[in-house]
Structure formats: C-alpha cells, structure tokens
Amino acid sequence: MAATEKKNAAPALTPATFSVAGTTVEFPVYQGTEGPNVVDISKLYSDTGHFTFDPGFMSTASCESKITYIDGDKGILRYRGYDIDTLADNCDFLEVSYLLLNGELPNKKEKEAFDRKMTLHTMVHEQLHFLYRGFPRASHPMAVMAGAAASLAAFYHDSLDVNDPEQRELSAYRLIAKMPTLAAMAYKYSIGQPFIYPQNEMGFAENFMHMMFATPCEKYTVNPVLARAMDRILTLHADHEQNASTSTVRMAGSSGANPFACMSAGIASLWGPAHGGANEAVINMLEEIGDVKNIPEFIKKVKDKQSGVKLMGFGHRVYKNYDPRAKVLRKTLEEVLGELGKIDEPLLKIAIELERIALSDEYFIERKLYPNVDFYSGIIYRAMGIPSKLFTVLFAVARTSGWIAQWKEMMDDPKNKIARPRQLYTGEKQRDFIPLGKR
DSSP states (O other): OOOHHHHHHOOOOOOOOEEETTTEEEEEEESSSSSSSSOOOTTHHHHSSOOOOOOOOTOOOOOOOOEEETTTTTTTTEETTEEEEEEEHHHOHHHHHHHHHSOOOHHHHHHHHHHHHHHOOOOOOHHOOOHHHSSTSSSSSHHHHHHHHHHHHHOOOGOOOOHHHHHHHHHHHHHHHHHHHHHHHHHHTTTTTOOOOOTSHHHHHHHHHHHHOBBBTTTOOOOHHHHHHHHHHHHHSOOOOSOOOHHHHHHHTTTTOOOOHHHHHEEEEETTTTTTHHHHHHHHHHHOSGGGGHHHHHHHHHHHHTOOOOOOTTTOOOOOOOOHHHHHHHHHHHHHHHHOOOOOOHHHHHHHHHHHHHHHHHHHHTTTBBBHHHHHHHHHHHHHTTGGGGGGHHHHHHHHHHHHHHHHHHHHHHTOOOOOOOOOOOOOOOOOOOOOGGG
C-alpha cells in the first residue's frame, strides 16, 4: 500500500491532545471508511517517555487493513465490503478466497483460472506420509496440523522468499489448496485408514469431504447438500478481522518468517478453547445437558456465578448482537438435518430451546449473550459424522484463506515492521547478588 493511499483510506481529522507529566503533545486522528476513528500514538514514547497499557488490545488497532470489517453492536461482518450472508448464499469458498486475496470478486474467466490453480496444488509431497506416521495415532489432530503446515517449508523451497511477490502468490495457492488435504490425512491417520488422494474433477468442499470419508474399497459419492453446507461453513469462517490467530500470523510474519511457519503459528493460536475450540465445547455442553427437561436446572447453574458453569456458544468478544454467521448456519443446520433425516436430533432440540431462552430471558438479553457461529457449527459437523476433535481442524482449513490474505496485505505494506509490544514492568528493581552458600 503506497503512502498516498493511506491518506485517502484514512483521512486525518482534528489532532488529539494528550497531556502527561507536564508535557502536552498532539497525535494524528484517522478516519477509516467505517468504524471508530483511530488515534495514532506511534510517537507517544518518543514524545513523552510513556507507553500505553491495553491488555488484550481492547482499544488498540494493530494494523491498517482493507480486508474485513466487523460492527459487533450491529451484528455486521463484511469481506471486502460484501455482507457475509450475501457471500455465503451466492458464492463458493474459492470465490470468496479470491475476493479476500485480491480485493474484488472474480469474473467467470478469473474464477475458472483460480479454481484450476487451486486444484493443481491440492496434492502434497508423498514423503509427508512419513511425517504423519511419526505421530501417535491418538494425537490431537491440531498438533498434527501445526507440524504438517510448518513442514511444508521443508518441501517447497521455491516459495519461501517473502520479499518476492510471485513467491508470496505461489505460497498462497499452496496453503489454501493443501490445507484440506493435510486435514483429511490427519483424520484418516487417527482412525487407521489409508490416505485418500485429491480428485481433480471435484469442487473444493466436495473434494475435502471425499478425502475425509472415502476408502479404497468402494466408490464414495459426496452428498451435494452436505458439500454445499461444508462450503458455506468454510466461507463463514474464512476471515474475522484481527482475532487472536490472525494477529498471531501477522506477528510471526512481521519477523520475516516464511508463510508456512506463519500458518503453523496461526493453527497453534486457533487451537485454544477460547478461540477455535469453542464449537467442540458447545457439543460437550449439549451432551452434558442430555435432555430438554434438564435445561431449567442447567440455566439455573449458568446464572449462579459460583457454579462455574458457562453457556457455551453464546456471546462473543466482538459481537454484542446476533452473530451474522450464526443466522446463516441456523438455516444450513435445518437443511443438513433434513437431508440426513435427523430433524429430531436430540441435541438440536436442546440447542433450539437454549436459543429460545437466551433470546427471551432478561438475564441473557442484558448481557447481550446472543448465539454465535460456534453454537450451530458443532451440531452440523456432528450430523455429518465428523468427530469433535476435528472441529477446530476444519476451522483452520477455512481460516487459512483469511490468514494468507492478511499476511500478504502486511507484506505489501511499506510501513510493516517487526512487532514488538511494550509492557508494564512490576517486578523487582536491581538487586545485589548473593552467592549460593550464603542464601
């Protein structure tokens, strides 16, 4: 992004005045195309000798980006200006990936070329089979995924130069295309089945599900309703602004690390139960409730702060309204269960009743605990026969397109520098050393 573009994208407003320790300074204020204005405090330390203190970056913009916009109060999520529900209903995942990477939706010719490039990069090096066999079969698949993603740097030396735009582009194709293959291999390895190779005649989501569930013994046909549901889920999870894993990818990339290492770092961050593991926690909660008749007692515990019981799948760090992704998944869930004949799925009945209570009970309304994307995605995965340990892996498959788009944007930014947060030090001051024999 050129310096002149910054002025156009974020025009300067009346400067902010800040006074501390008898010193008064002015800081530029920038206005984005949407969202809150931003005070540029990059010179705070040099001008005043002070740092800011913002645990969790609750009020800090870590970068300038043109990719994803969220308004949590209004329940808005947009990729490159397009509402998420519009994209989920009208585009496939690769079309959305093209949008994230390039800033515009592709025309027919561009989409065909992009899809073909992705298809030709779905296979992984045969020697990766030996890497998988080095893991215990009981390993969590996210541990396998983190290792496998990082190992790609050992196989594809022709796309490691982060200063070469063409190599950055090649690594983007490879990562988005190969992540489903790595994920399916992790699943197959965990259950002792042979790896299934990609099929070039299949679409992205269809191919992923085929690699997951087919065996060499007989022909396996992917249900088109389930393939479309999987594609929609991938789209909904493709990017989500500067969340923990995306920020991790950007921070790793700021050091000049290769993109495969950066994606591995993102996978590790996503693994946390407060981030990508939340949908697995929803399933565990629904199973613990067991029956609709047990919901009143469960809700009673949720409202008791001393119980430690939480309502999983409700509320969000950003959204203070209904998660727009959850609305799309609610409809998708009904389509999937209807297709599979599982419309009377017990967990669905529990989920629907929990949703009804959360949207009508003043306790939850006051706290703005609306259903989020994790609430329904786990039930859909379960209906498809995907084990709960693999839920976060599917999240990683989807989020790779957002991670690599964010990484590429950062690498194209001339203002990019290595990330180096400051701290509020509250430890000991300098102390005299006492030899071991005198302590």
